[in-house]
Amino acid sequence: MPPFALTLGPVFFHWPAERLADFYRRIADEAPVDRVHVGEVVCGKRMPFSDPCWPDVIERLERAGKEVVLSTLAAPATVRERRSIDELCGDGRLVEINDMTALPARSGRPFVTGPFLNVYNEVAAAFLAGHGARTICPPVELSLTAIGGMAHARPQVEFEPFAFGRLPLAISGRCYHARLHGLHKDSCQFTCEKDADGLAVDTLDGQAFLAINGVQTLSNQVHAFCPEPSALAAQAVRRLRLSPHTCDMVEVAGIYRALLDGRLEPQEARHGLSRLDLPGTMVDGYAHARPGWHSVAAAG
Amino acid sequence: MRASLCGIEQRDCHMVAHAQTMNAELPAFVRRLSPAFAALPLGPALTLSLRALARRRPAVFERLGEFRRERYFIDPVDLGFAFTVVPDGERAQVSVARKGEAATCAIVIRGPLLALLALLDGSRDGDALFFNRIIAIGGRTEAVVALRNAIEDAELTPADFVGLDGPLARLADAGVLGGLDMARRLAAAAPARAGREP
Amino acid sequence: MMWPQRMELVCPAGTPATLRAAVQAGADAVYCGFRDDTNARNFPGLNFSVPELAEGVRFAHGLGAKVLVAINTFARVGEVDRWRRAADAAVECGADAIIACDVAVLDHVARNHSGRVRLHLSVQAAAGTPEAIGFYARTFGVRRVVIPRVLSVQEIAALNRAIDVETEAFVFGGLCVMIEGRCYLSSYATGRSPNLNGVCSPPEEVSYDEDADGMAARLSGFTIDRYRPGEPAGYPTLCKGRFAAGGKASYLFEEPVSLNAGSLIAGFKAAGVTALKIEGRQRGKGYVAEVVRAFRSAVDAVEAGGDAVEIDRLLAAQSEGGRQTAGAYRKTWR
Numbered sequence: 001m002p003p004f005a006l007t008l009g010p011v012f013f014h015w016p017a018e019r020l021a022d023f024y025r026r027i028a029d030e031a032p033v034d035r036v037h038v039g040e041v042v043c044g045k046r047m048p049f050s051d052p053c054w055p056d057v058i059e060r061l062e063r064a065g066k067e068v069v070l071s072t073l074a075a076p077a078t079v080r081e082r083r084s085i086d087e088l089c090g091d092g093r094l095v096e097i098n099d100m101t102a103l104p105a106r107s108g109r110p111f112v113t114g115p116f117l118n119v120y121n122e123v124a125a126a127f128l129a130g131h132g133a134r135t136i137c138p139p140v141e142l143s144l145t146a147i148g149g150m151a152h153a154r155p156q157v158e159f160e161p162f163a164f165g166r167l168p169l170a171i172s173g174r175c176y177h178a179r180l181h182g183l184h185k186d187s188c189q190f191t192c193e194k195d196a197d198g199l200a201v202d203t204l205d206g207q208a209f210l211a212i213n214g215v216q217t218l219s220n221q222v223h224a225f226c227p228e229p230s231a232l233a234a235q236a237v238r239r240l241r242l243s244p245h246t247c248d249m250v251e252v253a254g255i256y257r258a259l260l261d262g263r264l265e266p267q268e269a270r271h272g273l274s275r276l277d278l279p280g281t282m283v284d285g286y287a288h289a290r291p292g293w294h295s296v297a298a299a300g
Numbered sequence: 301m302r303a304s305l306c307g308i309e310q311r312d313c314h315m316v317a318h319a320q321t322m323n324a325e326l327p328a329f330v331r332r333l334s335p336a337f338a339a340l341p342l343g344p345a346l347t348l349s350l351r352a353l354a355r356r357r358p359a360v361f362e363r364l365g366e367f368r369r370e371r372y373f374i375d376p377v378d379l380g381f382a383f384t385v386v387p388d389g390e391r392a393q394v395s396v397a398r399k400g401e402a403a404t405c406a407i408v409i410r411g412p413l414l415a416l417l418a419l420l421d422g423s424r425d426g427d428a429l430f431f432n433r434i435i436a437i438g439g440r441t442e443a444v445v446a447l448r449n450a451i452e453d454a455e456l457t458p459a460d461f462v463g464l465d466g467p468l469a470r471l472a473d474a475g476v477l478g479g480l481d482m483a484r485r486l487a488a489a490a491p492a493r494a495g496r497e498p
Numbered sequence: 499m500m501w502p503q504r505m506e507l508v509c510p511a512g513t514p515a516t517l518r519a520a521v522q523a524g525a526d527a528v529y530c531g532f533r534d535d536t537n538a539r540n541f542p543g544l545n546f547s548v549p550e551l552a553e554g555v556r557f558a559h560g561l562g563a564k565v566l567v568a569i570n571t572f573a574r575v576g577e578v579d580r581w582r583r584a585a586d587a588a589v590e591c592g593a594d595a596i597i598a599c600d601v602a603v604l605d606h607v608a609r610n611h612s613g614r615v616r617l618h619l620s621v622q623a624a625a626g627t628p629e630a631i632g633f634y635a636r637t638f639g640v641r642r643v644v645i646p647r648v649l650s651v652q653e654i655a656a657l658n659r660a661i662d663v664e665t666e667a668f669v670f671g672g673l674c675v676m677i678e679g680r681c682y683l684s685s686y687a688t689g690r691s692p693n694l695n696g697v698c699s700p701p702e703e704v705s706y707d708e709d710a711d712g713m714a715a716r717l718s719g720f721t722i723d724r725y726r727p728g729e730p731a732g733y734p735t736l737c738k739g740r741f742a743a744g745g746k747a748s749y750l751f752e753e754p755v756s757l758n759a760g761s762l763i764a765g766f767k768a769a770g771v772t773a774l775k776i777e778g779r780q781r782g783k784g785y786v787a788e789v790v791r792a793f794r795s796a797v798d799a800v801e802a803g804g805d806a807v808e809i810d811r812l813l814a815a816q817s818e819g820g821r822q823t824a825g826a827y828r829k830t831w832r
Contacts, residue, residue, distance in 0.1 A: 123601060438706070445543060449542065
């Protein structure tokens with residue numbers, strides 16, 4: 001049985017360039033992931049800060065044998081943002097498309113679709129494959145079974161369920177970090193930088209519920225889907241995506257690698273994850289066609 | 301009362317000014333005069349009316365879908381009794397019920413009689429009544445939504461319920477609607493005249 | 499049927515009765531859906547059966563109005579045929595346009611029904627740039643795009659200069675604060691969402707619970723808002739709730755207000771917008787008729803060169819007692 005692959009998705013949060021550089025250095029040297037996404041997905045205003053670090057990061061990752069994917073913006077709006085997508089789509093590496101704006105620019109060359117692009121059925125999957133999609137990371141609300149339905153119908157495309165991290169649930173034109181501080185997106189003062197895993201949003205009754213990250217809304221809880229490898233194989237899925245947080249992502253990758261290699265049972269993997277410094281409790285409802293906040297597999 | 305509420309916000313409606321009117325209780329003398337409360341078996345009479353409506357307007361009940369088989373507890377707070385209603389078309393059932401029987405029903409709709417009647421004759425928006433806390437709902441919200449949407453589309457008049465037709469219907473419309481309007485005006489004025497009614 | 503040069507007023511029709519009310523109140527076009535999850539307002543007791551749609555089309559056409567059918571959810575794996583059949587049914591009923599967002603539906607209509615029905619791109623497709631819109635136009639022959647509510651009037655003007663298709667902008671009603679068609683908040687809490695099921699914050703998961711502090715409006719157990727005794731309540735739409743973040747409680751995502759861009763109608767015309775869309779298929783026919791009448795007068799006034807004061811006066815009744823916003827159309831919304 002060919003091995004399962006692990007992808008490290010793009011960092012959603014506004015980490016300063018030094019933090020990104022340190023993070024990816026460690027990933028390159030120590031993390032058992034096959035593919036690493038780099039680039040800004042959430043907010044074009046952050047790009048001038050992170051842009052300078054990418055060349056070194058990419059070089060370091062590729063030297064360590066990782067496949068690098070350039071991620072693009074999920075909600076490009078300004079002329080500059082649209083142009084940046086155009087430029088990135090001209091690269092020879094794999095590019096991740098997170099908005100239909102990028103499709104015409106990249107069509108005909110291989111790409112990944114991220115969880116911000118709507119792929120809900122085999123026809124949409126085939127359509128994107130026809131334009132060059134090699135890997136599809138579907139919207140997080142799709143169950144493993146639904147993903148498997150697409151994967152079986154379209155074996156020429158690889159499906160990559162979002163398996164770990166706070167779930168990206170929505171994106172807006174309005175910046176919630178700015179709003180919280182009485183500011184607007186145009187003059188936001190980059191307050192989102194303070195919340196490296198997003199800022200927790202509770203209900204009035206103190207229930208942990210959501211988190212904000214600039215224009216993005218995420219779950220507070222951490223999706224931690226730890227399937228039996230055979231369950232993935234049964235759904236024709238051979239790759240999982242892990243989304244970076246401030247916890248030890250090398251450790252996270254190590255746990256998933258062991259799980260996929262059959263060296264760890266799902267329960268042991270969940271237990272290992274629960275001992276890390278996660279930004280929220282662990283859930284996995286979406287993978288099992290339940291509300292996202294449900295925890296179907298008991299926490300280790 | 302729900303479906304329209306996605307996006308509706310409480311002050312969207314024009315009913316705030318009328319809330320005080322609607323909140324007033326039905327004056328006792330109106331209760332005695334109203335033909336709906338003659339001392340006849342209400343349950344069977346309403347059951348027959350509802351079934352007759354279903355024969356004339358099957359689409360209304362078809363629109364209810366699966367919720368036509370639910371038991372709705374309709375509770376006018378200013379009457380000493382309530383109704384259980386299963387709006388299952390030609391198998392519909394209406395019974396007079398005690399207040400305590402709400403637990404036997406999957407849906408509860410509670411409010412002043414005027415408000416509940418206004419929902420039926422379409423003169424008041426169910427969403428507005430709910431948001432202004434004039435009527436209260438409990439139980440399966442989706443069943444209330446289905447009911448609200450079915451009534452919305454049906455464009456019912458009181459004649460539909462009394463089971464009359466033709467010229468009698470026009471008389472009934474004028475009579476009951478006029479009676480309702482009168483009752484509302486009286487209800488609005490009632491606080492000022494408190495203590496002087498028989 | 500001719501598509502007019504003056505701005506078109508596109509109005510919601512949740513039921514046959516509301517369709518008639520909207521058309522009689524002056525709608526140029528009405529939009530509606532079938533009674534299932536092929537449309538994004540899939541609520542109990544709402545929407546049209548196939549015979550009802552056919553009758554609605556006859557009624558509307560008889561009064562010179564068009565009917566647009568929303569097949570604007572994403573088809574489910576292995577069930578794509580249901581969405582195709584819905585599109586076929588809409589065409590058979592004589593619909594003037596199909597509003598869609600899923601590639602599967604767009605492709606089916608483009609291949610099988612082009613020439614018989616127009617394709618409009620739903621706001622659920624989240625196509626807000628010239629590149630994205632142009633792609634849908636070239637690939638599927640989309641003739642009009644409903645633009646996301648996150649664009650300002652200036653951005654809409656720039657967009658219209660850069661694309662060849664018509665634009666339809668929301669002008670009144672409920673406001674989605676997240677980019678439509680890419681929001682999973684509802685399924686996170688309830689398991690059901692616009693993309694998966696055609697619903698947001700579904701009523702099955704709503705509860706109003708009285709306690710010592712008043713009433714809590716909850717969705718799948720998550721408290722979305724609280725009301726003091728007697729305080730007017732609202733529906734617990736997720737993104738309109740009050741939450742605690744950074745040590746303070748507030749309407750973090752959006753106030754529970756309605757969109758009213760009536761005062762911007764002239765601005766929309768100048769920006770090249772073809773059609774103005776009123777949101778609210780779940781609203782009652784009385785409300786819809788009132789709103790449509792007001793906007794009919796306002797649009798007619800703008801088309802005749804009327805000024806803002808006149809329009810504000812006409813729409814004042816709709817704002818009375820209501821809390822309104824012009825939303826993202828003014829850049830300060832961000």
